[in-house]
Amino acid sequence: MRKKMKRHTNPTRLLLLCHTKSTNENDGSWEGIQGVKMMQQGFISQHVAARALSALVSGNYVQQRLRPAIRPYSSATKEMTVRDALNSALDEEMAADPNVFIMGEEVGEYQGAYKISKGLLDKYGPERVVDTPITEAGFAGIGVGSAYHGLRPVIEFMTFNFSMQAIDHIINSAAKSNYMSAGQINVPIVFRGPNGPAAGVGAQHSQCYSAWYGSVPGLKVLVPYSSEDARGLLKAAIRDPDPVVFLENELLYGESFPISAEALDSNFCLPIGKAKIEREGKDVTITAFSKMVGYALKAAEILEKEEGINAEVINLRSIRPLDRETINASVRKTNRLVTVEEGFPQHGVGAEICASVVEDSFGYLDAGVERIAGADVPTPYAANLERWAFPQIEDIVRAAKRVCYRSLPMAVAVAATA
Amino acid sequence: MALARRSSNLLKPLSTASSSSSFLNRRPFSTDDSTTITIETSVPFTGHNCEPPSRSVDTTPKELMNFFTDMALMRRMEIAADSLYKSKLIRGFCHLYDGQEAVSIGMEAAITKKDCIITAYRDHCIFLGRGGTLLESFSELMGRQAGCSRGKGGSMHFYKKDACFFGGHGIVGAQVPLGCGLAFAQKYRKEDHVTFAMYGDGAANQGQLFEALNMAALWDLPAILVCENNHYGMGTAEWRAAKSPSYYKRGDYVPGLKVDGMDAFAVKQACKFAKEHALKNGPIILEMDTYRYHGHSMSDPGSTYRTRDEISGVRQERDPIERIRKLILAHDLATEKELKDIEKLARKEVDEAIAKAKESPMPDDPELFTNVYRKGFGVESFGTDRKEVRATLP
Numbered sequence: 136m137r138k139k140m141k142r143h144t145n146p147t148r149l150l151l152l153c154h155t156k157s158t159n160e161n162d163g164s165w166e167g168i169q170g171v172k173m174m175q176q177g178f179i180s181q182h183v184a185a186r187a188l189s190a191l192v193s194g195n196y197v198q199q200r201l202r203p204a205i206r207p208y209s210s211a212t213k214e215m216t217v218r219d220a221l222n223s224a225l226d227e228e229m230a231a232d233p234n235v236f237i238m239g240e241e242v243g244e245y246q247g248a249y250k251i252s253k254g255l256l257d258k259y260g261p262e263r264v265v266d267t268p269i270t271e272a273g274f275a276g277i278g279v280g281s282a283y284h285g286l287r288p289v290i291e292f293m294t295f296n297f298s299m300q301a302i303d304h305i306i307n308s309a310a311k312s313n314y315m316s317a318g319q320i321n322v323p324i325v326f327r328g329p330n331g332p333a334a335g336v337g338a339q340h341s342q343c344y345s346a347w348y349g350s351v352p353g354l355k356v357l358v359p360y361s362s363e364d365a366r367g368l369l370k371a372a373i374r375d376p377d378p379v380v381f382l383e384n385e386l387l388y389g390e391s392f393p394i395s396a397e398a399l400d401s402n403f404c405l406p407i408g409k410a411k412i413e414r415e416g417k418d419v420t421i422t423a424f425s426k427m428v429g430y431a432l433k434a435a436e437i438l439e440k441e442e443g444i445n446a447e448v449i450n451l452r453s454i455r456p457l458d459r460e461t462i463n464a465s466v467r468k469t470n471r472l473v474t475v476e477e478g479f480p481q482h483g484v485g486a487e488i489c490a491s492v493v494e495d496s497f498g499y500l501d502a503g504v505e506r507i508a509g510a511d512v513p514t515p516y517a518a519n520l521e522r523w524a525f526p527q528i529e530d531i532v533r534a535a536k537r538v539c540y541r542s543l544p545m546a547v548a549v550a551a552t553a
Numbered sequence: 554m555a556l557a558r559r560s561s562n563l564l565k566p567l568s569t570a571s572s573s574s575s576f577l578n579r580r581p582f583s584t585d586d587s588t589t590i591t592i593e594t595s596v597p598f599t600g601h602n603c604e605p606p607s608r609s610v611d612t613t614p615k616e617l618m619n620f621f622t623d624m625a626l627m628r629r630m631e632i633a634a635d636s637l638y639k640s641k642l643i644r645g646f647c648h649l650y651d652g653q654e655a656v657s658i659g660m661e662a663a664i665t666k667k668d669c670i671i672t673a674y675r676d677h678c679i680f681l682g683r684g685g686t687l688l689e690s691f692s693e694l695m696g697r698q699a700g701c702s703r704g705k706g707g708s709m710h711f712y713k714k715d716a717c718f719f720g721g722h723g724i725v726g727a728q729v730p731l732g733c734g735l736a737f738a739q740k741y742r743k744e745d746h747v748t749f750a751m752y753g754d755g756a757a758n759q760g761q762l763f764e765a766l767n768m769a770a771l772w773d774l775p776a777i778l779v780c781e782n783n784h785y786g787m788g789t790a791e792w793r794a795a796k797s798p799s800y801y802k803r804g805d806y807v808p809g810l811k812v813d814g815m816d817a818f819a820v821k822q823a824c825k826f827a828k829e830h831a832l833k834n835g836p837i838i839l840e841m842d843t844y845r846y847h848g849h850s851m852s853d854p855g856s857t858y859r860t861r862d863e864i865s866g867v868r869q870e871r872d873p874i875e876r877i878r879k880l881i882l883a884h885d886l887a888t889e890k891e892l893k894d895i896e897k898l899a900r901k902e903v904d905e906a907i908a909k910a911k912e913s914p915m916p917d918d919p920e921l922f923t924n925v926y927r928k929g930f931g932v933e934s935f936g937t938d939r940k941e942v943r944a945t946l947p
Contacts, residue, residue, distance in 0.1 A: 240787070241789065244793075245787070245789070266789060266793060267794075268758040268794035268795065269726070269759065269786055270759055296723075296724070300724070334644060335645030335696075336645040336646055337645060337723065338710070340645075340709075505940070507937055508935075510921060510935065510937050511934040511936075512921055512925055515704070515916070515921060516645065516693075516696050516704060517696035517697070517705060517916045518915065519915045519918070520705065520916055520918070523936060523937070524921065526938075530937045533941065
């Protein structure tokens with residue numbers, strides 16, 4: 136039977152394959168990741184390409200089994216919520232490595248404040264799914280200390296607003312240790328939880344911490360959007376030997392995304408530090424992360440339909456390391472930039488991206504850089520004010536139009552060229 | 554999922570007034586302020602590093618009736634908030650206080666509006682106790698202009714500065730050092746007032762509490778730490794969170810008192826005692842043994858980590874309003890029907906306040922930028938699209 140090989144129009148989408156020496160999780164001698172090989176989907180290795188080509192030519196479909204980790208591309212699309220994606224990633228990583236444990240408030244008996252750790256206490260027991268008192272500074276410190284001694288904690292903050300109680304440990308105890316000890320003490324810890332605004336939770340529960348953590352050397356900061364992002368990035372974060380701040384979004388937990396068979400594989404990881412081009416375009420580059428990726432994609436649809444503007448949407452996936460290469464390459468192609476984020480504008484993620492583009496691709500810019508961000512105020516509770524406090528789709532559309540100089544009525548534009 | 558629990562004293566039976574001297578004849582409900590009635594608290598106080606006060610509490614018919622009326626109003630307000638949340642008129646977080654009313658009421662009976670109170674996010678009834686109105690409360694919950702924070706704060710951020718109520722805080726434990734700070738200012742200014750810093754059993758393990766308590770003790774600040782122990786920190790029972798759930802003892806060198814928080818008179822007596830102590834000797838901890846009928850918040854059913862039997866048991870045996878009702882009836886201060894009428898009136902007042910709150914408009918758009926600073930120096934602030942929306946902060 137001949138199966139159509141899936142064509143990937145997105146050449147910069149990367150698939151990370153993780154190898155493990157032992158496949159037997161019960162033998163107690165798990166030896167850790169041996170190596171990490173990056174492959175570009177659609178750009179398969181020469182060896183396989185040759186086989187594939189001959190298979191097509193000969194009319195025989197041959198399953199391309201490069202390594203046990205690759206599954207044949209499936210044409211049927213499964214859907215998975217971000218919540219389930221995170222839960223399955225945690226489950227698989229805990230199964231694969233007995234050093235991985237989860238710690239946080241309500242992660243065990245309550246099944247997780249947002250049900251991300253549902254079922255894990257029953258499966259792995261209270262030694263590996265640890266309910267804590269409401270004491271973030273304490274348990275973050277305990278988590279980092281356990282990581283010093285070789286464990287791989289996944290510390291949950293019920294929201295990242297509460298991480299401020301623990302921020303000294305995240306930065307001074309975790310981020311800087313490898314450096315201060317000249318490599319003796321690495322900290323393989325993951326701090327995860329919802330970040331940014333939810334809906335109507337007020338000033339003390341709505342802040343986005345991406346810029347704060349993104350500015351700290353020694354930390355890795357990841358911002359998943361889709362279920363595939365959630366799975367791939369969380370698994371990569373847990374396997375990573377350095378402290379990772381994993382910023383989720385409460386409103387995305389219930390959202391369903393199509394998920395490929397490769398993403399469902401238990402060895403599926405995404406590379407840290409690589410952005411994803413969610414939508415290719417040629418007129419303007421829109422960078423976004425987390426929930427704003429969805430908004431940017433919708434804005435791109437509107438721009439296409441109503442303005443004929445073809446926007447390229449970049450899902451950052453990683454705040455630190457920031458994929459300056461992908462962003463700059465995109466701006467060199469489109470010549471225009473709009474950055475989108477929910478956090479406060481001053482010293483935000485967008486500010487860094489704009490600076491990077493102005494520094495590295497100034498000659499390619501045809502218009503000034505634009506930032507869309509959260510309003511420069513503490514988050515109000517009232518529904519109408521809250522709406523003004525965070526980016527809406529029309530803000531992104533408007534900014535994109537501005538950089539494309541589409542604010543001019545057509546007649547004027549025509550007259551100008553005559 | 555095993556809900557293994559240690560034995561709990563949550564269902565201690567009520568004992569109604571055993572010895573009381575009533576000078577009243579049988580008559581309809583009284584606003585008599587001059588007659589003294591002596592009530593015995595349900596259980597004696599337990600002291601830590603201090604001699605506990607007497608179980609006998611003096612009160613008047615007027616106070617008894619006010620306790621009933623005020624608590625009935627608080628109860629009604631919280632139940633109405635539950636419905637409003639379910640009809641999506643209240644958004645975000647909503648933490649309800651029903652079951653714990655006696656702590657607020659008893660405390661107010663012992664102090665003045667110049668004494669400060671600060672609490673966490675379960676603050677609706679504390680606000681009412683401080684003199685806030687139902688209209689301000691419901692308007693704030695629904696994000697309207699008539700709200701106590703003009704709709705900008707929400708459920709967790711009620712304030713009433715003119716009555717020395719300093720909020721309304723969302724981060725667990727943060728209000729305790731803040732409360733000690735209020736006490737610091739009171740001592741600094743040589744005021745004759747105290748601060749009640751309220752927190753829950755969940756917050757009782759926070760490090761910042763002990764840091765602030767140490768300093769309060771070192772500097773003899775007039776700070777009273779009130780632990781409202783409702784036995785569950787969100788979904789975690791106290792014995793799973795604290796090595797020692799005897800929160801009144803956790804101050805170590807700071808004296809403490811364990812109080813039946815479902816008994817408004819015990820609370821009143823304890824707060825009176827604590828105020829006298831704090832003004833002379835510095836900080837003291839009050840542990841109020843109380844209970845919340847609702848879950849932690851409206852997103853929490855409250856029944857996955859405790860049994861319905863426990864909840865209904867406490868409601869039956871220790872409900873604070875029922876306790877006062879029995880006392881009123883025992884002292885012939887009012888008839889059953891009169892008490893029911895008071896409750897009906899409370900319901901009516903709540904319904905009217907909700908209707909009026911619904912008429913209050915949402916904040917005007919420029920309110921997005923007001924009150925960022927007290928003094929903004931004309932600095933610029935931005936909306937989401939900085940080219941479109943700018944403001945100058947006065």
